[in-house]
Amino acid sequence: MYHLPAVALRGTTILPDMIVHFDVSREKSIQAIEQAMMQDQRILLITQKNPETEEPVQEDLYPIGTIAEIKQLVKLPKNIVRVLVEGIERAQLVSLEENPNYLEAQIAVFEPEEDLDETVKEAMLRSIKELFVRYCNSNKQISKELAGQILELENVEKVLDQISIHIQIRYEERQKILEAVSLEERYEIVGMILTNEIQIMEIGARLQSKVKERVDKNQREYILREQLKVIREELGEDNSATEAEQFLETVKKLKAKKEVKERITKEINRFKNTVGSPAESGVIRTYIETLLSLPWDKTSRDNKNLQGAYQILEEEHYGLEKVKERIMEFLAVRTLTKKGESPILCLVGPPGTGKTSIAKSVAHALNKEYVRISLGGVRDEAEIRGHRRTYVGAMPGRIANGMIQAGVKNPLMLLDEIDKVSSDYKGDTSSALLEVLDSEQNHKFRDHYVEIPLDLSEVLFIATANDLQTIPGPLLDRMEIIEVSSYTENEKWHIAKEHLIPKQIKAHGLKSAQLEISDEALREMITAYTREAGVRSLERKIGTICRKSARKILEEKESCVRVEKENLEEFLGRARYTFQKKNEEDQIGIVRGLAWTSVGGDTLQIEVNLMPGQGEFVLTGQMGDVMKESAQIGISYIRSITENYQIDAEFFKNNDIHIHIPEGAVPKDGPSAGITMATAMLSAITKIPVKANLAMTGEITLRGRVLPIGGLKEKLLAAKNAGITTVLVPKENKPDVEELEKEITDGLNIIFVSSMEEVIKEAFTGGQV
Template identity: 60%
Template structure:
């Protein structure tokens, strides 16, 4: 190998490497390169072509160019539009740029030319030739675009060096690969480099073919499926089954998106397959369609996020409801447990109390406080077990039960579910709904509640159940045992004023189109409204009376164009008419045989005047006033106790044989019953028999035994409230009810003397006037 030094114009190439013996044309745009071509044409038409390391460089210097390039002969120049020159060159020799001696107006460099004839031993040359032809055969077999004539031409070449150069020129490869071949001056290294590059190209082509084959296979399969589907669609259209299959596809798409356990999805998938197989049978596919839609709409594993902020929940509960402290406390305890344990047992609460006390509305407030979905189920009058458990889907008109339907409508598996009026559920020959509710409201069983229609077990363990009832007496004991009972008693007068001021009045003003300050109602007017225009434990009628006032005010505003209206105690009758209710106040004087008792009613507490008359007769015992069986038994127990104590109370032994006793409770049209008037009737009888007066400012409640013991009673809060309204000063209650009295607010007991008694002697000592 010898070297020849020469100075030549340099043309940098972008993404292109030219090899010796290679004839190629390319476009020249850069001004420097055009001037280099012009300078070469003036001389011997030789230029030095070298590739740029980075094709994006616009004004390359020596450091931006490969050192090894090709000395080429310019064969043709053609000027193109926009100052572009198309040049045809032929590569002659490998060369190395020793020094870039000129940068302006074009590049000029000292170049060393390599003469690379070299000498190969005969055996070595033959080996190289055979291997190159073998590689050529392999390459041409995988690259079908490689021309047959070119292959024959190369196969006829017997000089391994020339064959190498021709293969390097004709086999497609990137400019960096050709640059490697250009830099391989030594024949052996050039051979190894070329063989490696050809092997790599063969591998790339084979991989591309495999990829193309797979893609084609998939495309062909998709195309085949498309054609078959189109044919199937046409056939179904002819048979009238097209809608059926499109619905099935919609079901399958919905199933993919459904959040549910694997067993649930498998069940739904089977039903979809059955739906597809029903064909053009409208009755069968109609039943299956409804069933699948129901299963897909159920929130199997879709859970709503709870509100973990107990302070926020407390604010919401206090803003929505005045009072009801036990309920609020229980909900906040539940939240606190969930915050600590992340997932605690969900309580099943039962709110028991008179109508209108806010049992139903507190369910909505609890849902808002916990940030849960809210659904209400009215159980009043339900007497068919299928309404709870659902019907078998084989029946005509079958549908899920109320529990499953409510869960579906909530959209999540952990809503607040209000079971309203659970005490008014009935039963008949169609089954016992209470038995179904046992499973719903049992925390140990309701994680696999089975609805007859849905058939798949439903998890109700995350549902917060709140049941409401007016009384627990009609709820079966096993069902009551599964619920946490919270008593909601009557509201006091002060509580009703607060509720009206904070909730009812703003609500009614908004409902009737008034501003917050257009109508003002004084506290005295509210108190009079509560006392004389409503008689209830809750505030439902109070809200109606406020609504009456708003309607009258609306008429007045329209007629007289009045802007602000004040409702006071004096002008209240103009809006509500004459008072509807009056309370029997305490008697003004002490009387014989007249005792004030205390009673619980569905609308709160009331005072009950018991009157006893003794008149000559034959020992008859008469009860009037429409008394129930329990009160009649209490009266008989009282008279038996008195007859057994004649000597103690100074009663003549023949008194009961020569006199009749008549017990009467006024308002005879109103039924009265309950185990709390025993001591009241006994005291009235003893007063009438012994002719001792009873204190007018005393009221009492309690049951009596044959031995004169006083038994505990219920409804104390309402009874004490009634005594306070009647301006009673002293209230006698059983000793065993002391804890109930201690739980009452001071607002209720202030101004009252509460006397606890355990036998009739203590009752008489307080109730009867001194002799």
């Protein structure tokens, strides 16, 4: 063991017999070189594990380095020293001595290993030379002279060292060779590196050859195509004659105006002259095929049999009287005028109420082609108007594609989920729909791709939406709104009995005789297992019964499965819903309100408590801003009429009022709980009970007027389900009540109120005090 100055190298490894120069800029490294020059010009060159380390310690260095002799020093500007060294032998780093000026290493030199058998050495020599020859053949960067000099050497150790010095490898791999002290280990590493490099270069050459072949093939095709062009010109044949002639024949048979045919013919003539440019000819071909597939003047014959059409609507859908009435009116006008303006209808209602399926039934009844365009989530204007043909991958919009799909110019086109279109930087989708849905404009609808105006005036557009609030005003103004409200329990029963059960039995491979669902079981499913405005969940429950029945029939060999109210739990599990029934007795400060939800109506029990305090007003039950304002208006109205009820003037300063609506996890908002909260507060303050068999709905003003509300059908259904027989409704909603079916209003005593005095008179036991 002895000491030598050391230089830590970054990103390079020096092997024995290697003559190389490198630049040194670190102060410690420069001082180590100067110290070596003052001694015997020998220095330890050792590589850092991480090139980014500025002040390396022993753990940052590889364990084996090279003792080198400094041959030349050249000082460069900016305190940089260029050093020329020659590697002498391997050395192991034992430790780094403490020296503030430069790295001083305690090293151990490896003893010469015992000589291997000469036969083994000869085998190694031949094998490594063969690999090196293959490497040189694949890598042209090693000169023939250098390769020849290395191959002339007969010492296997020298051959390995020379190959390691001259092949192009990363410094980490060179470090592995340096750390291979024994000859056998060094031979294995060098051989593995050479083999790996040869494989990489062969793969690269193979890939390059494939690329060259493809380029040559394209060049060959181009030359042949040009020769074919010249041959056709010599023979007097037109370019793309066959396809162009087929297109021209189709144009002659096309039902379209003269202007349209002229435009298509012009495009075909352009197509003839693009044989030398396959990309352009492909674009024009696609455009011509699109124009030829559009139904310019091709129409289907509508059904003129009013009775037959009405019968189809009645068979396929129960209820929905307003929709059926409007469709029959359209059919009657079309029959009288021979053409008539196609209406643009918008069916609005909760999910699952049959808006999409009624459109399909209308198409069936009118004998029209049916096209469904789903607009949910569409946010690119080009989806409606199409892309301009200047863009790569341009295509027609959904409206033009729908016309192609229908094959006629007078289909029924369903615009599904029109309330869910959105906008982004690519344009406003709802604005693009304005031209489509405007009967004054859509006879010349311009698709950006088609460019020729399309006549949409004979298309019967039916749109569907869940919520009108999200549809922009100008778009809403162009459509005729038809509300599809929630189904009553009786309607759901009829729909399930006449449509859903037969449909699900057929879908599950059963026969009608193999499954019977009793009327009581069906009513129990509607009330206890589903709570929705439509019938989707009900259909899923029927599907569940069908699946379990199919299993019983196959496993238990039952010929018929009968589902009764008593064994319904066996098929569907425990009941999920129960309606909150009316209170058994009149109570102070508790009033039953009525609410509209997206899945139908519900009742809200509003509770008010009074506590001694400092006049605070507390609202709980996750109320929205509108409902909070209604509560504030209610308390202001009560304070204005305190004299009528002998309420102490200091009462509101000395008591806290707490209003709560149970089910705090469910958000509640809307303007229809004003009179309910005001009545509950007044009852709590005056200690007068409110009738238990009564529910109410309506908004209140500061002066006690009762304002009209919406969702009356759903609210009255909720009151009936809760067992309530008396309902207070704003007087201005009287026309809405008159439009309701008898099955909804039967059994309900509907009292119309216009002021809070009337509400209090009807709500309080014993009337107004």
